[in-house]
Amino acid sequence: MKEISEIYLPDDVRYAEDHEWARLEVDKVRIGLDDYAQDQLGDIVFVELPQVGDTFKQGEEFATVESVKAVCECYLPVSGKIIAVNTALEESPELVNNSPYGDGWFVEVNPGDLSEMENLMTHVACMEKLKGAA
Amino acid sequence: MKESLGATGLILNEPLLWEKGKKGRCGFSFPRRDVEPCPLDEELTGEGPDFPDLSEVDVVRHYTRLAQWNFGVDTGMYPLGSCTMKYSPKTNEKQASLPGFTGAHPLLPSSLSQGALKMMFEFEQYLNEITGMYATTLQPAAGAHGEFTGMLIIYAFHKKQGAQRSKIIVPDTAHGTNPASVSLCGFRPVPVTSNEQGILSVEAIAEIMDQDTAGIMVTNPNTLGLFEENIQKIAQIVHAKGGLVYCDGANMNAVMGMVKMGNIGIDVMQLNLHKTFSTPHGGGGPGSGPVSVAKHLEPFLPVPRVVEENNTYILAEDYPDSIGKISAFHGAFGVIIKAYSYIRSMGPENLKKASQLAVLNANYIKERLKGTLHLPYDRPCMHECVFSDKHQATQNIATLDMAKRLMDYGFHPPTVHFPLVVPGAIMVEPTETESKEDIDQFIETFKAIASEARENPDLLHHAPKSCKVKRLDEVTAARKPCLTG
Numbered sequence: 001m002k003e004i005s006e007i008y009l010p011d012d013v014r015y016a017e018d019h020e021w022a023r024l025e026v027d028k029v030r031i032g033l034d035d036y037a038q039d040q041l042g043d044i045v046f047v048e049l050p051q052v053g054d055t056f057k058q059g060e061e062f063a064t065v066e067s068v069k070a071v072c073e074c075y076l077p078v079s080g081k082i083i084a085v086n087t088a089l090e091e092s093p094e095l096v097n098n099s100p101y102g103d104g105w106f107v108e109v110n111p112g113d114l115s116e117m118e119n120l121m122t123h124v125a126c127m128e129k130l131k132g133a134a
Numbered sequence: 135m136k137e138s139l140g141a142t143g144l145i146l147n148e149p150l151l152w153e154k155g156k157k158g159r160c161g162f163s164f165p166r167r168d169v170e171p172c173p174l175d176e177e178l179t180g181e182g183p184d185f186p187d188l189s190e191v192d193v194v195r196h197y198t199r200l201a202q203w204n205f206g207v208d209t210g211m212y213p214l215g216s217c218t219m220k221y222s223p224k225t226n227e228k229q230a231s232l233p234g235f236t237g238a239h240p241l242l243p244s245s246l247s248q249g250a251l252k253m254m255f256e257f258e259q260y261l262n263e264i265t266g267m268y269a270t271t272l273q274p275a276a277g278a279h280g281e282f283t284g285m286l287i288i289y290a291f292h293k294k295q296g297a298q299r300s301k302i303i304v305p306d307t308a309h310g311t312n313p314a315s316v317s318l319c320g321f322r323p324v325p326v327t328s329n330e331q332g333i334l335s336v337e338a339i340a341e342i343m344d345q346d347t348a349g350i351m352v353t354n355p356n357t358l359g360l361f362e363e364n365i366q367k368i369a370q371i372v373h374a375k376g377g378l379v380y381c382d383g384a385n386m387n388a389v390m391g392m393v394k395m396g397n398i399g400i401d402v403m404q405l406n407l408h409k410t411f412s413t414p415h416g417g418g419g420p421g422s423g424p425v426s427v428a429k430h431l432e433p434f435l436p437v438p439r440v441v442e443e444n445n446t447y448i449l450a451e452d453y454p455d456s457i458g459k460i461s462a463f464h465g466a467f468g469v470i471i472k473a474y475s476y477i478r479s480m481g482p483e484n485l486k487k488a489s490q491l492a493v494l495n496a497n498y499i500k501e502r503l504k505g506t507l508h509l510p511y512d513r514p515c516m517h518e519c520v521f522s523d524k525h526q527a528t529q530n531i532a533t534l535d536m537a538k539r540l541m542d543y544g545f546h547p548p549t550v551h552f553p554l555v556v557p558g559a560i561m562v563e564p565t566e567t568e569s570k571e572d573i574d575q576f577i578e579t580f581k582a583i584a585s586e587a588r589e590n591p592d593l594l595h596h597a598p599k600s601c602k603v604k605r606l607d608e609v610t611a612a613r614k615p616c617l618t619g
Contacts, residue, residue, distance in 0.1 A: 001527065001532070040557065043608075043609040043612075043613075045613045046612070046613075066612075068609055068612055069551040070551060070552075070554055072554075093613060094613070
């Protein structure tokens, strides 16, 4: 597993307490799992995603990730309606390990309230939190 | 250290049965036909199933060789935390194979099943005594089935009160099946975090318990092997808001004869006979998960119930508030007989002693290995102790590597990566079965593995090296499972 200093936290996304990330892309928000979470989980073998059209509030469970070590729930970092899911994860769940901020994205959301993004951590705050926990 | 248990010997390969044998080979001689051949209805004929053509010795060697690849409690120490892999005394098997039991049919009338019904009735009384609860059903066929039955009872209770509730509180130190049982019953599990001591705090429960919460589901002792010391106060808070307290009793092996669950505020709980009461398990079954309830929940128990009337045992159905049947007949009957046999052969004093020794053994391992392995919660444990791989992580050695290496030394690995609250968890439950000599050898082995982790980490990365099957590719097995032979 990686040292905390090796965890990659890009500055173009915001981070939730449970290690989901959210990236604002014009009028939609793309969601995924951060580098720390994928590293802790280890090899991911299955990702269960919601249906397009489902709506969730901020903090509601929207996906389940299964690795060889554990199963964990993912919570939507911003409220909204699911407008796209990354179907590539069905066949290739390893994308979450290999490219957590790129091809390993989970869903795209039509956000209900963009101000919720402000509740999420910046990459600096997220790194501080990781260092505090280590 | 004593000579390692693990040795290499000649292990025979064995193909699938379909890859053995030869067309036309047969395991027995058909009796001579003494009637005229008669064609079957065409609807009944067609291609037969694809059975291999084998002789008797082909089949016997096949299963004997497969059995030699196996490892069980009868082979050696099996310290699988949370699973209570204690030795199953052979007398239990003997009692369960008595012809009166094996020949009994579940559809026989009660008048012809008095022995079986009496055994069930007495067994329920024993479980009431051990748990301190009021009444018990033997129907649930596994621990999680018992949890689900308990949730149905809680649901029925609130329905009877006239106001259904939607949530159940589930701590992060509960068994993994708990939130699933809650959800399956239509409740929403509300997670709550344990405190820095690894147990529930009264404040955390007071904060989230409300009038829409049907109850709490506590595993006690919890999956960190710690006793929920605040359970009485927590039960008071939950009861004050009209909720019920469910106890996952899968870890009852630690507290038999020491805790009366009925006296500390538990309303409903399940017992895992296949853990606490020494019946064989593993590989998915068979289990048995009787549910015991306090007096106010008795009307909701599944039917039929075994009732005694004038020294005669009958199956009574007349319980209008019952949740109904949750098993086709009377639960995992063979398992119930074995657990009955265990309780009768142990007696009250020895059941208590079994729990005391299970706790002593776990604490002994915890104390002797805590310098070698990281111990996240350094306090007295119950029947299991939880370490982590934190000390070994600097050598890039993970829990899984140490677990695999244990196999080379002739031990079944402990539970790994559970409970989830401890990253890289190693959960050891020695049970009362093991002697001090065997436990000492386990401890010395773990210390030797920790030395290997420092001096020769690759040895661990490639372990096991002595087993029939070497390091498996668990990732590919999970991502691309091969579901055919």
